[in-house]
Amino acid sequence: MQGETISMEKEKDNWYASWFNTPYYHLLYKDRGHREAALFMNTLTNYLNLQKNDTILDLACGKGRHSKYLYKQGYDVTGVDLSKESIDYAKQYEKPRLHFDVHDMCLPYPQQFDAVFNLFTSFGYFESEIDNFRTIQAIKAELKPSGFGVIDFLNAELAIKNLVSKEKKKVGDIVFNIDKYVDNGYIIKNIRFSDNGKDYFYTERVKALTLENFEVYFKDANVELKHVFGNYQLNDFDRNTSERLILIFN
Secondary structure: OOOOOOOOOOOOHHHHHHHHHHHHHHHHHOOOOHHHHHHHHHHHHHOOOOOOOOOEEEEEEOOOOOHHHHHHHHOOOEEEEHHHHHHHHHHHHOOOOOOEOOOOOOOOOOOOOEEEEEOOOOOOOOOOHHHHHHHHHHHHHHEEEEEEEEEEEEOOOHHOOOOOOEEEEEEEOOEEEEEEEOOEEEEEEEEEEEOEEEEEEEEEEEEOOOHHHHHHHHHHHHOEEEEOOOOOOOEOOOOOOOOEEEEEOO
């Protein structure tokens, strides 16, 4: 292959650190539903009965899209992400009740919150199984005694059943060639494209965690699972039909 290639092997332990730091990640996913996300935030904060000025940690916040929306709804929001580039971008929007920080979600953030949100499948990236458990422990440590944690994950069973192995997506002048498959308990997405004469290859790897897997994490971390929802309208979870696996716990 000609030009610059970013290989999965080079970034095996932290593919998300390299991929999320590129402008191409944000380009590929720029059409994610803003309206759907806003409605989900409204529904979720109403369900949790969060009050104006309550504190929220947006865990793996990216460039801060949801943090900014939650701030506008009256909450005191801290957005954290491993990507320095994303946080550098988000910091331009900082205000007295809107903060951004570079942070590894496997480790407890040094503050407690009324709610911790981990949204839109921002979990299960790690190569090491212990890091998934450490993240649950960290969220528990970040919660006030009356606080709630929320993990919004994909329904892995349905995602695997409906997996489209090959896809092309054109965004501007760039054609993204996407291959998806399941390997060793992970849902893999390989992304190839060319730009300005250079070839690129990135990968996304998410552990195909089920409700039962999360229940084991929660039990071991002494976390109580309060409710399980299957979509952004917060309807009950059905493993055969629900697109999402939304876990509410404390």
